[in-house]
Amino acid sequence: MYHNLILIKMKKKLNIALIGSNFALKSYLPVIKKTNQLNLKIICSRNILKIKDKIDYSRKITLETDWKVLFEKKIDLIVCAVPPLVQERILIYNLKYKKKIIFEKPISSNFLKSKYIVKKIKEKKIPCEINLTFLFHPLFIKVKNIVKNGNLGKVINYKIKWSFISYDLNKKIVSWKTNELKGGGIKNIFLTHVLSYCEFFFGTNKLIKFNFTKVKFKKLNFKNKISCELENSDLITGKVDILTKKNGHQSHYIRIVFEKGYIDLYTKSPDWTKDFVLKIVYKNSNKIKYEKTLIRQKFKDGRSNQIYYLFAKFLKKSNYNNLSYCLNAEKINKKIN
Numbered sequence: 001m002y003h004n005l006i007l008i009k010m011k012k013k014l015n016i017a018l019i020g021s022n023f024a025l026k027s028y029l030p031v032i033k034k035t036n037q038l039n040l041k042i043i044c045s046r047n048i049l050k051i052k053d054k055i056d057y058s059r060k061i062t063l064e065t066d067w068k069v070l071f072e073k074k075i076d077l078i079v080c081a082v083p084p085l086v087q088e089r090i091l092i093y094n095l096k097y098k099k100k101i102i103f104e105k106p107i108s109s110n111f112l113k114s115k116y117i118v119k120k121i122k123e124k125k126i127p128c129e130i131n132l133t134f135l136f137h138p139l140f141i142k143v144k145n146i147v148k149n150g151n152l153g154k155v156i157n158y159k160i161k162w163s164f165i166s167y168d169l170n171k172k173i174v175s176w177k178t179n180e181l182k183g184g185g186i187k188n189i190f191l192t193h194v195l196s197y198c199e200f201f202f203g204t205n206k207l208i209k210f211n212f213t214k215v216k217f218k219k220l221n222f223k224n225k226i227s228c229e230l231e232n233s234d235l236i237t238g239k240v241d242i243l244t245k246k247n248g249h250q251s252h253y254i255r256i257v258f259e260k261g262y263i264d265l266y267t268k269s270p271d272w273t274k275d276f277v278l279k280i281v282y283k284n285s286n287k288i289k290y291e292k293t294l295i296r297q298k299f300k301d302g303r304s305n306q307i308y309y310l311f312a313k314f315l316k317k318s319n320y321n322n323l324s325y326c327l328n329a330e331k332i333n334k335k336i337n
Helices: 002-007 022-034 048-054 067-072 084-097 111-123 138-149 185-202 302-316 321-335
Strands: 014-020 038-044 062-064 077-081 100-103 128-130 155-165 206-217 220-231 237-245 251-258 261-267 277-282 288-292
Touching (some): 014 022, 014 067, 022 038, 022 077, 022 302, 038 067, 048 062, 067 084, 084 100, 084 111, 100 302, 128 302, 128 321, 138 185, 138 261, 138 277, 138 288, 155 185, 185 220, 185 237, 185 321, 206 321
Parallel strands (some): 014 038, 014 077, 077 100, 100 128
Antiparallel strands (some): 206 220, 220 237, 261 277, 277 288
16 A cells, blocks of 8 residues: 555655645645655745744754745646645746645635646646545455455445534634535535545545535534435445534444445544544354554544645656546535535
């Protein structure tokens, strides 16, 4: 799998520019520091004076406030962890320079812009990867292989329940993360993940029906619950329930029912990317198999573990299919109001 990232050899280190502040420093920076093939040259943020104390200067990192500057530098790879409105400008700007780039979902704040960006990236053959967290998780890849190899027979249906705590709701923060028009909200941030891995597992998603619930959290008018019914290839049907809340426990549960048994993939960790368990149950027998993720590098933020796998995949070969997963999810999101 992607555990052995550090073992692959490269002719030279890639010079990296990291754009962003919060997520960039918390999740991407620790991975870049631990990866021998990556040489961090520039960190760019409009809030650079506020975050400079969090940066290790021993690597002779240049600090910038204007992301356009780095396109004129000797940078091999741009890592972009910024709000969608900023990201879409960076991606469009990069169409001229064609630098390798890793970025976040949603691709932009507008589906038509996302469609344009993906089209141009593919036309210009720009090496890129999008951080769809679960597509790099070893147990999710394991599930993909179980579906593909048919050892449990044909998939009949699936059910997904995901409840998570929203820091912004809890702290009553008004930001792009709670604004659907700016690329935030439960639909763009969380449903995109689910739709992407459903397509990864089962083939193209078709939205059958949905229910989107809006509640008021004091200063925020926020849609905090979404339920969907999907249909995928070979008439596989699925139900998705996602709930965001201010406090309590977090859980992420996936059940896939096959002709010859079922599998559960789940976590109840305070960090919704950590501690997944895969349970495989074989029909008409007492055989039950459990698997957990063996992580070669451990980080405080579970998202960094998946970013570690992302870099492993990207350093071997970038994958445009993940762009299609995200774009197709954004297309469905556009239908949900």
